[in-house]
Amino acid sequence: MELNRLSGELEKTLTDNLKLYDEMGIALDEEFEALRIASLPRLDAAIKRKMLVASKLKLIEETRSGMVAKIAENMGKSPADMTLKLLADAMGGATKTSLLSLRSRLNEVVRKVTEKNEFNKGFIEKLMSLNAAMATNLRELLNPESTYEKGGFTPVAAFKPGQVVSRTY
Numbered sequence: 498m499e500l501n502r503l504s505g506e507l508e509k510t511l512t513d514n515l516k517l518y519d520e521m522g523i524a525l526d527e528e529f530e531a532l533r534i535a536s537l538p539r540l541d542a543a544i545k546r547k548m549l550v551a552s553k554l555k556l557i558e559e560t561r562s563g564m565v566a567k568i569a570e571n572m573g574k575s576p577a578d579m580t581l582k583l584l585a586d587a588m589g590g591a592t593k594t595s596l597l598s599l600r601s602r603l604n605e606v607v608r609k610v611t612e613k614n615e616f617n618k619g620f621i622e623k624l625m626s627l628n629a630a631m632a633t634n635l636r637e638l639l640n641p642e643s644t645y646e647k648g649g650f651t652p653v654a655a656f657k658p659g660q661v662v663s664r665t666y
Contacts, residue, residue: 499569507564511599514557518606521550525613
């Protein structure tokens, strides 16, 4: 009887977890859009939303871990060996179907959120490298390197054959 109650609580926790991952996916979409249109206020809001969802996910993960420990104890298993499939197989019937469905949906949403996060990370890295290249180009335009040696004359040995004046861009 205790196992039925614990598995029901775990189902509710996993459903809440699924909703939070969906919310994280939305926050990642908002983050990408803010980056795409270069809107700092929208980016700030998206990052704050991501942080809030991440803290909620951390709390729910702690709750889930505690439940798994109780379920494992109830089943005479080690918490490290406890899996959702093992619990579902032990429960059978409609509970098994529900738990396996939650497992599948959680795996899918976690995969999608991970992909979105990696895509945003790559996009941010590309934006940063473009900004660095633009800053370098701007610095060279504003303060070009001298094409002549200090002292007013050009030493012959400093140039390659056929090269008179060169400039780095």
